[in-house]
Amino acid sequence: MHEKLIFEHAAPGRSADAQYPRVPVEATVPTSLLRATPPLLPEVSELQAVRHYTRLSQLNFSIDTHFYPLGSCTMKYNPKACNQYAMLPELLGRHPLAPESTGQGVLQILFELQEMLKEVTGMRGVSLTPMAGAQGEFAGVAMIRAYHRARNDLARTEIIVPDAAHGTNPATATMCGCTVREIPTQSNGDIDLEALKGVVGPHTAGIMLTNPSTIGVFERRIREVAEIVHGAGGLLYYDGANLNAILGKVRPGDMGFDVIHMNLHKTFSTPHGGGGPGSGAVGVSERLLPFLPVPIVGRDGERFRWLDQQDLPQTIGRLSNFMGNTGVLLRAYVYMRMLGRDGMQRVSEFATLNANYLMARLQAAGFEVAYPERRASHEFIVTLRREAREWETNAMDFAKRLLDYGFHAPTTYFPLLVPECLLIEPTETEPKEELDAFVDAMIAIRKEAETEPAKLQGAPWTLPVRRLDDVRAAKQLDLTWKPATA
Amino acid sequence: MHEKLIFEHAAPGRSADAQYPRVPVEATVPTSLLRATPPLLPEVSELQAVRHYTRLSQLNFSIDTHFYPLGSCTMKYNPKACNQYAMLPELLGRHPLAPESTGQGVLQILFELQEMLKEVTGMRGVSLTPMAGAQGEFAGVAMIRAYHRARNDLARTEIIVPDAAHGTNPATATMCGCTVREIPTQSNGDIDLEALKGVVGPHTAGIMLTNPSTIGVFERRIREVAEIVHGAGGLLYYDGANLNAILGKVRPGDMGFDVIHMNLHKTFSTPHGGGGPGSGAVGVSERLLPFLPVPIVGRDGERFRWLDQQDLPQTIGRLSNFMGNTGVLLRAYVYMRMLGRDGMQRVSEFATLNANYLMARLQAAGFEVAYPERRASHEFIVTLRREAREWETNAMDFAKRLLDYGFHAPTTYFPLLVPECLLIEPTETEPKEELDAFVDAMIAIRKEAETEPAKLQGAPWTLPVRRLDDVRAAKQLDLTWKPATA
Amino acid sequence: MPFIPHTDADVRAMLDVIGAPDIDALFEEIPAALRAPGLPGIPPAMTEMEIGRCMAEFAARDGRPLNFIGAGAYEHHIPAAVWAIVSRGEFYSAYTPYQAEASQGTLQLLYEYQTMMASLTALEISNASLYDGASGLAEACLMAVRANRKSKSLRILLPLALNPTYRDVAQAIAGNQNLVFEQLPFDAKGGQTVVSALDQYKGKDVTAVVIQQPNFFGTLEDVDAITNWAHANGALMIGVVNPTSLAVLKPPGEWGARGADIACGDGQPLGVPLSSGGPYFGFMATRAEHVRQMPGRIIGRTVDLDGKPGFALTLQAREQHIRRSKATSNICTNQGLLVTAATIYMSLLGPRGLARVAATSMQRTQQLVDALTRIPGVRLAFDTPRFHEAVLLLDRPVKPVLEALAHRGIVGGVDVSGRYPQLGHALLVCATETRTVNDIETYARALAETLRSSAAAA
Amino acid sequence: MPFIPHTDADVRAMLDVIGAPDIDALFEEIPAALRAPGLPGIPPAMTEMEIGRCMAEFAARDGRPLNFIGAGAYEHHIPAAVWAIVSRGEFYSAYTPYQAEASQGTLQLLYEYQTMMASLTALEISNASLYDGASGLAEACLMAVRANRKSKSLRILLPLALNPTYRDVAQAIAGNQNLVFEQLPFDAKGGQTVVSALDQYKGKDVTAVVIQQPNFFGTLEDVDAITNWAHANGALMIGVVNPTSLAVLKPPGEWGARGADIACGDGQPLGVPLSSGGPYFGFMATRAEHVRQMPGRIIGRTVDLDGKPGFALTLQAREQHIRRSKATSNICTNQGLLVTAATIYMSLLGPRGLARVAATSMQRTQQLVDALTRIPGVRLAFDTPRFHEAVLLLDRPVKPVLEALAHRGIVGGVDVSGRYPQLGHALLVCATETRTVNDIETYARALAETLRSSAAAA
Numbered sequence A, B: 001m002h003e004k005l006i007f008e009h010a011a012p013g014r015s016a017d018a019q020y021p022r023v024p025v026e027a028t029v030p031t032s033l034l035r036a037t038p039p040l041l042p043e044v045s046e047l048q049a050v051r052h053y054t055r056l057s058q059l060n061f062s063i064d065t066h067f068y069p070l071g072s073c074t075m076k077y078n079p080k081a082c083n084q085y086a087m088l089p090e091l092l093g094r095h096p097l098a099p100e101s102t103g104q105g106v107l108q109i110l111f112e113l114q115e116m117l118k119e120v121t122g123m124r125g126v127s128l129t130p131m132a133g134a135q136g137e138f139a140g141v142a143m144i145r146a147y148h149r150a151r152n153d154l155a156r157t158e159i160i161v162p163d164a165a166h167g168t169n170p171a172t173a174t175m176c177g178c179t180v181r182e183i184p185t186q187s188n189g190d191i192d193l194e195a196l197k198g199v200v201g202p203h204t205a206g207i208m209l210t211n212p213s214t215i216g217v218f219e220r221r222i223r224e225v226a227e228i229v230h231g232a233g234g235l236l237y238y239d240g241a242n243l244n245a246i247l248g249k250v251r252p253g254d255m256g257f258d259v260i261h262m263n264l265h266k267t268f269s270t271p272h273g274g275g276g277p278g279s280g281a282v283g284v285s286e287r288l289l290p291f292l293p294v295p296i297v298g299r300d301g302e303r304f305r306w307l308d309q310q311d312l313p314q315t316i317g318r319l320s321n322f323m324g325n326t327g328v329l330l331r332a333y334v335y336m337r338m339l340g341r342d343g344m345q346r347v348s349e350f351a352t353l354n355a356n357y358l359m360a361r362l363q364a365a366g367f368e369v370a371y372p373e374r375r376a377s378h379e380f381i382v383t384l385r386r387e388a389r390e391w392e393t394n395a396m397d398f399a400k401r402l403l404d405y406g407f408h409a410p411t412t413y414f415p416l417l418v419p420e421c422l423l424i425e426p427t428e429t430e431p432k433e434e435l436d437a438f439v440d441a442m443i444a445i446r447k448e449a450e451t452e453p454a455k456l457q458g459a460p461w462t463l464p465v466r467r468l469d470d471v472r473a474a475k476q477l478d479l480t481w482k483p484a485t486a
Numbered sequence C, D: 001m002p003f004i005p006h007t008d009a010d011v012r013a014m015l016d017v018i019g020a021p022d023i024d025a026l027f028e029e030i031p032a033a034l035r036a037p038g039l040p041g042i043p044p045a046m047t048e049m050e051i052g053r054c055m056a057e058f059a060a061r062d063g064r065p066l067n068f069i070g071a072g073a074y075e076h077h078i079p080a081a082v083w084a085i086v087s088r089g090e091f092y093s094a095y096t097p098y099q100a101e102a103s104q105g106t107l108q109l110l111y112e113y114q115t116m117m118a119s120l121t122a123l124e125i126s127n128a129s130l131y132d133g134a135s136g137l138a139e140a141c142l143m144a145v146r147a148n149r150k151s152k153s154l155r156i157l158l159p160l161a162l163n164p165t166y167r168d169v170a171q172a173i174a175g176n177q178n179l180v181f182e183q184l185p186f187d188a189k190g191g192q193t194v195v196s197a198l199d200q201y202k203g204k205d206v207t208a209v210v211i212q213q214p215n216f217f218g219t220l221e222d223v224d225a226i227t228n229w230a231h232a233n234g235a236l237m238i239g240v241v242n243p244t245s246l247a248v249l250k251p252p253g254e255w256g257a258r259g260a261d262i263a264c265g266d267g268q269p270l271g272v273p274l275s276s277g278g279p280y281f282g283f284m285a286t287r288a289e290h291v292r293q294m295p296g297r298i299i300g301r302t303v304d305l306d307g308k309p310g311f312a313l314t315l316q317a318r319e320q321h322i323r324r325s326k327a328t329s330n331i332c333t334n335q336g337l338l339v340t341a342a343t344i345y346m347s348l349l350g351p352r353g354l355a356r357v358a359a360t361s362m363q364r365t366q367q368l369v370d371a372l373t374r375i376p377g378v379r380l381a382f383d384t385p386r387f388h389e390a391v392l393l394l395d396r397p398v399k400p401v402l403e404a405l406a407h408r409g410i411v412g413g414v415d416v417s418g419r420y421p422q423l424g425h426a427l428l429v430c431a432t433e434t435r436t437v438n439d440i441e442t443y444a445r446a447l448a449e450t451l452r453s454s455a456a457a458a
């Protein structure tokens, strides 16, 4: 189904009149400040807009319609209750700067959320303001810097990052004015401790780690890592993107981390929204408490109130105009309350069960797994290097062909250190049947790769478009529609 | 896309636990009253249910996704506001039997709706309780009967119905214990007055008419019809299914009708919901006021209250357990307030413009229109008898092929008196471009009918299923799924 | 022009094609004398913002009192997923699936619904909905007349313990076809229909016997005995049932030796909000032998040209659009969207969830009865097994008590003494799984205070 | 197990395939000493019904006061269609469109969004969102450093009349890369940035000049003069703008002789609910020449293997997942769903609707100012052209007045005297098209009474 652009549905003078004030009013400003020509917004009727965007929506794969095992992204079911209860009219209508006396309900929710996240991470303080994982990383590294600065330890500007790290880690280090030191991953998936020892020193601000790492295994010597880094005067940052794997099983605080961000849109299942919003709440150990980004919800007896710069004079400051993605936080809160203490543990148990089962089945089916001697965490890596070598195919072809089979593709070509890889994260909310169907599809596709590789190379065949030309997209930039100049 | 049955997603013991009380409780009733085996409800997770029904929804055509010119059904845009504001938590949560003091808001809405419907129809009283058009018809004919009975005019048990009438009209007459006298339609689309004169008499309870009729033309001699029927002692029933065509242009009360039902789900755009709910509010002239179905909202000064059997001792009674489809009424109310007095007139103007334009274009393209010398009302009939004669095709083939072109089919084979007909109702909310695209599709299909009729006979080709075997459906009844007996 | 997409240029171009000078000309066939001078009585248009504000104000005026009424409409928890999916345009804005190939979503869902309802009632066939429970009973009575070919009397026995509005509606609808409804009394102590009252009809022509389980008072009837009596006496058995209760109670298909013939009721408890009385939906199930007498839409599974399974409306020959004056009913538009909600609801609850909702509701009602009957001046009318409703007897008129409770934000039940004067000051109460122990205490406290202060005032 | 579909049989079968005795064995690589003993501090699970009740109670506690605050987040009417569509699972539960072919819905929508925003700002290129307006400004400053290759100073001029939180956020984020923010004062009478204050920077290396239009006080700035100054002095011009205002105000791309280089701001006014502060979204637009310096996702139109048009993420080489430590920003997850809302909002409003919202909001604010300044003890701080906010000066501290108003259900504005002590008792108020003349009167009456009674009490 091809759907025209909204602009192509427009006609001059057409509009959805019910949506704006009936009476025309002049904008009373000096002409020099006035707009000369109206903006190119579409002139369509309400039905046209509704039909257009409803049809567009149907062109998407999503959790609600498809298995979506996108590794590192935790595409689990987003309970509808979270959306419904976060969208109660009172909650939606509240202005962020309204007096605290008119917001005790929402403040209590946020306070309780802070407390629950402390418990889950084993940290001492939490700030909810970062608006996604990467901003949480920013807050974390900025706190590490502020810590060293506060101790007048100004030379510490290096951030150590394993080669398997997500791109946001090094990018964040740079945004915080640090330089990045990369260390290799061993063939067994663990960090190379010798290499780590080699890079730490008086310039070390800290290390950023995910555990389990982006290659889907748990770093067993995490205490040694902590000792080495702490011993050298650095701090440990925990990238919480993979918290789903260990919820209730092991806490970052107990592993020795000083700061963590959590992707609430992953572990706590707030919707991914076609790219966001997320939330990157941060938690810290005792020593970083003074530096947390503001505002934070505090409690005075029965009243809740915002803690601000005045309350935390050493804060790294504000990261958003108000207090972050409140609506996302409300959803995470509802989700956490529905899980409860037992449900949270089940999350990691069944996410891990699903990943290990899927890994075992794919292995049994002859696929090469990147770290076969390791337990999978909540995700694992299949490398298609053999398939790529033997037949005219690659991981991207497999990914595109999976779409034809009705599955969203796993993450492709990440982490960068495993060739032709698929990073597969089934999540705990998928039933065994779905995993089995995925294995069947993978087997069928490999058979096609062998016998009719064109089926893969040309894939997808059954979607609204066939394979798109990315190179052309980047070379012949077409980033906005322009009306035909008739 | 094939989607399994929900039962095929189930596994014993699986469930959406967040949805029911956590603590098991015994049902404390004598065993003789207890259920022995659990019912066959699916055992699925919340994600499975959400995914299944989301995917199922995508298999539908609907106004929100497709042009849907289903004649006689007024498939116009259903404004989202109507849904949102009818679903405010307070409105959804209110028990129908809660004291009137706790329902003044909703009672005021219903009262105002009654008043607006009186104005629109030119009638003296309105009851909102009938739950669809057909129940409105029932209420209307029952009132006609009650009227005659009250006058001790017991012989009047015949209802006159034109041959073009919708099936609900004769079916309703029967349900009211009346017998049906059918009268023919003239070739110009008007009622045969001589035939009418021939059937009226002392047995005549009344006549049921749609005006404009189901053949899409306005009965010009409606005053004569009224005189004949009234003269014979009968009453006039107005089937308001086509009210969209004349809103604000001519009022049934002014034409001489004694009773009308309105399909609020047509003219007042409440959603059709895949088959309902609707609302068949009825309006009556002075003489039928005492017989209106209860309850009705009355007003005592500033308070609103339910009028019941006690207030209307001659009422035909109650037609539903409470007061009809309140939620539908709320939606109609919001819609009417958004239209306002001018907007209502525009409804009929543009519905009529669209129908006449589409008719003119199809005629110009060589299609045969059933009543070419008449103005179309908000709908019109194309007969494909020529196409059916000349090529191996028929109206059903055209309808099915239209689906491939992305249009819902018009109503087929109704009214029964026009062979191979399509009853086409574009409604006022469709833009000219959509009508033009429909004409293009009709032309393309006719070309196919001539050159490759198999394209039509095998249609649809692009939908989730190809043409379904209706005969088999009726012969080899398969009305419920049965688990495989393994 | 809200909701109208026509530009001035469009209008001109379209009129040109039509060959009409202006839009008004399109109405020229309407006799001038009849033309309306506009609609001066209709208020001017509001924007969406304005009506939204207005609706929010109406809603705020009504508030959200704590509800203890059942009486045919029950406040159950509705999973958020239900209406999130029901509100999708593809379900919401489609119509009756006349074009089966373009409506497989709705059709498959309805087929699943039929399966669930058939199983819930333990009967073989379900239709795809009627308007509501009360009108559904009227349809069931009319159907019984058609199905019971041996009976000529049109006599239907209705228990006095049947929801009185159901009786009213059955009378209003089926009365026009001369059905005769006669009443079966209930036992003053137990609140159950008196089985021995059937004896007077022995040997008489009875078309059908109706029983409601649980009955209007919430009391459980001796359905086995009554069903057996009906069948022994050539009558069809019609059960009016609460679908939630069927998760724990014996289903109509298993009543007595042969099972009821028709089950009907209101589907509202299955995911449909109270919403001041509707839209709800009526359900109906029956034995396979009666399928051609059943009113309403029925969906069947069939195959397409490629032999692939698919779904379509079937047995349309029973319906008004084909059979016209000889149809099984005049119903056309039904309550499809509510059935959509119910199907998703039942899928989410499953057999275990629905049973737990039923059992918890029973327990809550018992707790409510216990708490309220501890108050001086309040006692229980019938101490027999019940589902999730009970009749309480007060020592004074009910209405002022309910008004006083309403002022405290409590909707405390229904005054049924008007319909059942023989009971005295009778109050019908209900608590479902949505009422907490706290809620029940709140009610009990408020009632105790109300009775105390009105006693003091008197 | 809420949200987990595994049956006992599934678990057993799966463990067998894995070859593990139980689920716990899957965690064996975690050192035993680190294993957590559960999560005792987390409360037990609630059912959906329970948490729903709880949330409704929280919400009811906060109520729905009448709002007169803007200050960076504006209460506009949001068409019902917006969130009805945004909430569709296909938008709501998808992620970043990495698999373009399976994400054409999101991608096409974003391409449409980019077109709308580019046009609204009169710049050539828009990205697909940043977190919010404040962090967007920080990104714009960092981008300016990259884009202005001639400047080495990292010096950015920020007006004091800029939303102070934006300044805080810019400092918190960009400060780590040693950007230096210097302040441009505003005119005490007019509330506008003093253009002549730029003179002191003449000949100095300035990387970029920021201006907010309208500024934090709602006042309109002389954007032409400032833009011209920036360009004459080798600085890039960054405009922080309110998107609604752009329907009537001169867009950044047309400021001065050459237009601003970067426009950014918060997209919240475009269909995003206030929701206690988020999620909103930041937008950013720029000239084509700077596209490779722009942070955030960008969507491009391309063709598929058959030559059919389609949409894909493009210019990913700027982003963290490819460029890592050299990326233009660390942003990954953005605010896609809010952009979805904004795109639908802009489609529904169109150029006419958005202009009318803007102009009506201006008018309402004027009416509000007129009504409030009629009250003794209340006067206007700046009588210069403004958009839809204004600073009022009270004759006493603002905070207690706001608290008193809150008790009357009115959220009367923001106390800005903390951030701007030089203004005295300053109250920033706003009225959009959602505030009626009635609302304004209600506020005026309440304020008059509050001031009167607190005067009496004092």
Ligand SMILES: Cc1ncc(COP(=O)(O)O)c(C=O)c1O
Pocket: A072, A073, A132, A133, A134, A135, A166, A168, A169, A210, A214, A239, A241, A242, A263, A278, A279, A280, D331, D332, D333
């Ligand atoms: C391992 C890892 N770290 C960090 C991030 C960044 O989080 P966000 O996208 O919320 O900014 C991601 C997100 O995909 C991730 O997978």
Ligand SMILES: Cc1ncc(COP(=O)(O)O)c(C=O)c1O
Pocket: B072, B073, B132, B133, B134, B135, B166, B168, B169, B210, B214, B239, B241, B242, B263, B278, B279, B280, C331, C332, C333
């Ligand atoms: C002309 C006409 N009359 C009556 C009806 C019956 O109305 P309802 O379907 O609301 O019962 C219809 C519905 O399609 C109709 O088109």
